[in-house]
Amino acid sequence: MVDSAQHSPEFIPGTTVFDGAMAMKGYALNAMCYSFNKAENRKAFRDDESAYCARYALTPEQRTAVASRNVLQMIAAGGNIYYLAKLAGIFGLNVQDVGAQQTGMSVDAFKNMLLAHGAEV
Amino acid sequence: MAQILGGYFTSHVPAIGGAIVRGEQTTPYWKPFFNGLVPVREWLTEQQPDVAVVFYNDHGLNFFLDKMPTFAVGSAPGYLNADEGWGLPVYKPFAGHPALSWHIIETLVAEEFDVTTCQEMLVDHAMSIPFELSWPDAEAWPVRVVPIAINTVQHPLPSARRCLALGQAVFKALSAWGGDERILVIGTGGLSHQLDGARAGFINKTYDHFCMDSLAPHPDALTQNSVREIVEQAGTQGVEILNWIAARGALGPSTREIHRNYHIPISNTAAATMVLQTSSAPA
Numbered sequence: 001m002v003d004s005a006q007h008s009p010e011f012i013p014g015t016t017v018f019d020g021a022m023a024m025k026g027y028a029l030n031a032m033c034y035s036f037n038k039a040e041n042r043k044a045f046r047d048d049e050s051a052y053c054a055r056y057a058l059t060p061e062q063r064t065a066v067a068s069r070n071v072l073q074m075i076a077a078g079g080n081i082y083y084l085a086k087l088a089g090i091f092g093l094n095v096q097d098v099g100a101q102q103t104g105m106s107v108d109a110f111k112n113m114l115l116a117h118g119a120e121v
Numbered sequence: 122m123a124q125i126l127g128g129y130f131t132s133h134v135p136a137i138g139g140a141i142v143r144g145e146q147t148t149p150y151w152k153p154f155f156n157g158l159v160p161v162r163e164w165l166t167e168q169q170p171d172v173a174v175v176f177y178n179d180h181g182l183n184f185f186l187d188k189m190p191t192f193a194v195g196s197a198p199g200y201l202n203a204d205e206g207w208g209l210p211v212y213k214p215f216a217g218h219p220a221l222s223w224h225i226i227e228t229l230v231a232e233e234f235d236v237t238t239c240q241e242m243l244v245d246h247a248m249s250i251p252f253e254l255s256w257p258d259a260e261a262w263p264v265r266v267v268p269i270a271i272n273t274v275q276h277p278l279p280s281a282r283r284c285l286a287l288g289q290a291v292f293k294a295l296s297a298w299g300g301d302e303r304i305l306v307i308g309t310g311g312l313s314h315q316l317d318g319a320r321a322g323f324i325n326k327t328y329d330h331f332c333m334d335s336l337a338p339h340p341d342a343l344t345q346n347s348v349r350e351i352v353e354q355a356g357t358q359g360v361e362i363l364n365w366i367a368a369r370g371a372l373g374p375s376t377r378e379i380h381r382n383y384h385i386p387i388s389n390t391a392a393a394t395m396v397l398q399t400s401s402a403p404a
Contacts, residue, residue, distance in 0.1 A: 012353045014320030019276040023186050034185045036206040072319065081317035081357070082180045082274055089207030094136070095389055099321040110322060117324045118385035 018080045026078020029066070032056035033083035042090055071098050123298045126168045127379075127398040128306040128372050129161055130336070130365050131254060133177070133247040136388040138209045141253055157382025157394040158254045164380065164396050165255055170305035172218055173264040174225070174291060175248055176368040177309045178273040178361055180205070182245035189275050190237035192287060194229065195268040196222035200244045212249035218265040221298060225267060228294035234287055244268055247364075251309045254394075264305060273310070273361050281351065282344035284363045288370020295371065308368025310361025312383075314390035317357055324391045328354040329383065332362055337378040337397050340369045358390075375400050 016022065023030075032053065035041040045052040053063050065073035069091055074084055081098075088098050100110035137154070140146065146155040182205050184190065196219050202212040229236050252262055269291070272278055279287070295304055312332060315323040332355075335342040343366050351360050369376075380396040 011349070012320070014318045014323075015315065015352065015357055016318055017276050017349065017352060017357070018274065023275050027186060030186055033206075034181055037182065037204055039204060042206070071317075075317055080181075080186075080274065085316070086181070086206030094207075095316050099316065099389055102317070102319055102321045113322055114324070114386035114389060117326070117391070120326070 016075050022078050022080075024078070026062075026080060028056050028058050029062040029074065029077060029079045030083040032058065033079070033087045036086040036090060045090060070101075072102050123295060123300050123302045123304055124401050125292070125295055125304045125306065125372060125399050126170055126401070127164075127376065127396060128308060128368050129165070129251070129255060130308045130368065130393070130395040130397070131158075131161075131251050132311060132387065132390055132392040132394070133250045133309040134387045134390045134392060135207075135209055135246050135250070137250050138246055138253065141257070142210055153384045154382070154387050154392050155254075157384065160380040161255050161394060161396055162257075164398075165305070168303065168305070170264050170303045172221065172267070172302040173305045173307050174267045174269065174295070174371060175251075175307040175309065176269050176271060176288070176364040176371070177244075177247040177307075178364060179270050180245050180247060181274070183243040184270070184274075186275060189272055190270070191272045191279050192234060193237040193239050193242070193270040194222060194226050195239050195242045195244075195266075195270075196226060197240050197242055200242055200248075200266065200268060202245065202249050203243050205245055209246055212246070212253065213262060215244060215248065215262055215268075216265045218267055221300070221302070222267045224298055225291055225294045228297070229287070229290050232290040232293065234290055242268065247309050251307055269367070271363055271367060273358075273363055276348070278348045278360065278363065280344070280348060281346060281363060281366050284367040285340055285344050285370045288367040288372075291367075291371040292373045296373070306368050306371045308365040310364045311355065311359055312362065312391045312393045313355045313359040315356030315358060316389055320356070322389055323356045324385060325354055325356070325359070326385070326391065329391050329393065332365070333381060333383065333393060333395060336365065336369055336395065337376050340366060343369075369397070372397060372399055
């Protein structure tokens with residue numbers, strides 16, 4: 001396990017390195033998200049979100065983050081974006097919606113920021 | 122004797138799959154990316170590969186955090202795609218090449234790469250989208266595949282130097298293979314992008330150009346950065362460049378770039394497509 005400040009998950013600004021500590025912290029949330037590869041599990045979540053989260057024993061922090069649809073909180077609670085993307089899909093959010101939410105931009109502003117990168121080539 | 126024809130490298134952004142389903146290849150947003158595939162298709166038509174060794178990363182279809190191999194080599198007679206949870210179509214199956222897979226596995230372990238071997242393995246969009254791009258009209262893929270999955274999800278990830286060495290060991294295996302296959306190497310993912318965190322939307326053209334410029338002539342230059350430095354330079358998912366680096370290693374020491382396309386943005390990603398040809402390929 002790494003614990004020096006240099007190896008802190010916060011070492012790169014605005015970035016969480018998904019290491020062993022985060023993988024342990026987020027295991028329940030990521031396991032629930034992984035289950036959403038199956039359509040029947042996505043339906044079960046939609047039908048009764050609280051019961052489905054309870055089945056995966058989400059931590060209170062994870063449950064709150066999911067209930068509030070707050071992606072930064074999900075990441076802080078150990079969520080990994082590859083798995084969270086499956087949950088975001090249930091909410092009808094694509095990665096640009098998720099990017100906008102995390103950066104505090106409107107979706108249009110976030111898309112325009114990316115287009116501006118291209119215009120500079 | 123088997124021939125290693127060259128390498129095809131491309132981004133595997135899921136949104137590309139959506140654009141294909143909707144037939145948006147020629148819209149202003151998508152055309153600059155899809156146009157970059159035309160030379161790839163022409164080159165593949167010339168070269169007629171019948172086997173592809175594919176370096177990619179799984180995004181939570183086959184592998185979860187319960188068991189996360191650093192390097193996993195498929196040895197199955199076939200590989201299926203499946204529902205990934207967020208609405209992509211389920212893509213065509215792939216035929217495997219178990220004999221070549223096991224030959225590669227034997228070589229890798231002899232070279233002290235202690236890989237995970239998979240006789241059953243689902244493969245995700247990181248395999249399927251590059252195939253959809255290169256053979257858009259195929260009813261079945263014209264090549265058999267050996268998939269090699271690299272962990273780019275849960276740190277610690279393998280170093281760039283280790284990934285290049287893995288590819289070089291695959292080159293050694295392919296060079297010693299007694300069949301008459303025409304082998305294509307594929308590396309998928311990248312280039313710079315970050316989906317998560319307050320830095321979401323991060324793109325780094327300077328680093329991307331360094332990667333593309335170094336890939337054919339100086340792959341060692343790509344191994345000078347630690348994984349943490351690559352994350353900083355390329356973004357949390359830009360670290361998928363590790364797949365490219367491994368694929369480059371599998372081409373052997375000498376290869377030349379014959380095609381490059383770089384376009385920003387595709388979804389949140391700086392998208393790139395390249396073809397490297399080896400000297401053993403027909404000109």
